[in-house]
Amino acid sequence: MREIKFRGRRRDGVWIYGDLTGINHNTNEGSWCYINGRGVSKKTVGEYTGxxxxxxxxxxxxxxxxxxxxxxxxxxxxxxxxxxxxxTEYGTTIDIQCFYFQIGDRKTNPVVFNYKGMHDLDIMEVRGNIYENPELLLDCDCTEKDCESCKQYFADSI
Incomplete structure (x- = not known):
C-alpha cells in the first residue's frame, strides 16, 4: 500500500510535506489548505503518487x-x-480515477516494458513542477520573465 501524503507551497515559497489537515479556507489572499497544520496555497497542493x-x-x-x-x-x-x-483487451472502455501523465493532449500511464526493455519510471526524471517551473512546458528554451512566449506561464506561476 502506498504512503498517503501531500505537498503544498507556503506564501514564502517553502514547500510543506505531510498530512492534509484542513481545506478550503478562503481569505482575501486566496484559498488556503493546511498540511501538518501549516497554511499552503490551495492551488499548489498535490498528492504523492507512490x-x-x-x-x-x-x-x-x-x-x-x-x-x-x-x-x-x-x-x-x-x-x-x-x-x-x-x-480493455475485449474492446470495451472503462473509466478509472488514477494518477496519469499528460503529454500534450494525451493521457498516458507509465509503460512497464518500453523500447529500452525498461519501465518508463526507470528513464523518467522529475525536472520541476508547474508552479515553480512553468517555462519547462514551453518549446522556448528561455527562462526570462519578459519573453513574450513565456508571459502567460509566468503570470500564472506563484
Missing amino acids: LHDKHGTEIYEGDILELVNEDGERIKAICKFGNRRLR
Missing part, C-alpha cells in the same frame, strides 16, 4: 517529468490525478 523517478525522487501531482523516447526526442509530461478512459 512512484519515484530514475533518481528515487518522489513524484507528486503537478510535477513535470522528462524522458527521452526511442528517437532521442525529449518528452515532457505533467503528473495529474483524474479520470482516465482505457480500452
Whole structure:
C-alpha cells in the first residue's frame, strides 16, 4: 500500500510535506489548505503518487517529468490525478480515477516494458513542477520573465 501524503507551497515559497489537515479556507489572499497544520496555497497542493523517478525522487501531482523516447526526442509530461478512459483487451472502455501523465493532449500511464526493455519510471526524471517551473512546458528554451512566449506561464506561476 502506498504512503498517503501531500505537498503544498507556503506564501514564502517553502514547500510543506505531510498530512492534509484542513481545506478550503478562503481569505482575501486566496484559498488556503493546511498540511501538518501549516497554511499552503490551495492551488499548489498535490498528492504523492507512490512512484519515484530514475533518481528515487518522489513524484507528486503537478510535477513535470522528462524522458527521452526511442528517437532521442525529449518528452515532457505533467503528473495529474483524474479520470482516465482505457480500452480493455475485449474492446470495451472503462473509466478509472488514477494518477496519469499528460503529454500534450494525451493521457498516458507509465509503460512497464518500453523500447529500452525498461519501465518508463526507470528513464523518467522529475525536472520541476508547474508552479515553480512553468517555462519547462514551453518549446522556448528561455527562462526570462519578459519573453513574450513565456508571459502567460509566468503570470500564472506563484
